[in-house]
Amino acid sequence: MTESKKDSNTLENLIIFWDILYENRERTFTRKELEEIMTEKTGIIFKRKKMTNLISTFMYLESNGINFEVKLVREKSDDGGSFLYNVKSKRAETTLDNERLFEPEEAIMLYNAVHTSKFIPQVDKDNLLNKIGDLLSNEANLSIEKFKKMVIPEFSVIQPAPVFNSLLTIYEAINEGKQLSFIHCQYDINKRLIPSRSNNDSMKKVNPYKVIVNRGHYYLYCTYPGSNHDRYFRIDRIKNVNKISTNIEVSPTEHIKDKVIDRQVYMFGGDVKLIRFRCEKDGNKMIGQLIDFFGTDRKLVIRELDSTHIEVEVNASIENMRYWLLQYITVIDHIRPKELEELIIGDLKNAIKRNEEIQ
Known part of the structure; x- marks a missing residue:
């Protein structure tokens, strides 16, 4: 290290200094300690004048409205002969002003949402x-510590880092109104994600509209250029996601997109129709299954027909309901519309035929 570096970019030094303070919130430094850390981090020799100027610049910017999320408080040392620099977290101050910013139960819910997430990398x-801890009161943080000892996160079957990085690119493209390109993938026999097709058909270009969370997975809701047909891609099954310069095409059906998304059981797409079927109560177990999938709002209608049967109406696409109904077909009949009933009967006949041929 030499003094020849001393005129290095002031903004760069300020950013490094800010990062040091943020990583050391609620700690007290001497000026000498700050000089040593800055010298180590930058390779530039920081002496008294250079360090004092950097501290003064940071404190001036912070006091004039720049939100660094930390502030530096200069205090006299106990011996009165030097200054100490106390790093304060602005979030912590906010929490002290309002100790009940989050109730303990709310803190646990907030922590749990991040702690059990499948797509956020551990780091x-x-x-x-x-950062969440900085926002919480002492009581809420104590509740979280107890919670951590009692809960085991759900096992994640996907590698989260690619999903997290893809989401960042997707959100950026949606916000800027730009198209996306990516490679659509599927798993092979060796459990590796490979392009779904060997030719260029695996490379997709789409108009991205929304990210949807469904059954613990993240989906990109989009259309192909020149088409209004809805498409759904699981984000953990796409690779090489890139924002491209072409603006998205606004679909004529933009005003019904939220309504269409809200009616999906699985992300197969398709036009929304009124689906009706009869179902055995099975000791009210089926009512619980229906509510788990469709919720309790007005899109799900349940009527009692007799002591053992209910009639169900739900607005969804045939493609979605076909696979949902097959799961519970042993207690379901009188399926309408006729088109859906015929698809399910055909699926059952094919399944019986295949299994009989094996025997």
């Missing part, structure tokens, strides 16, 4: 949880 998860 980003830890960073987010630390």
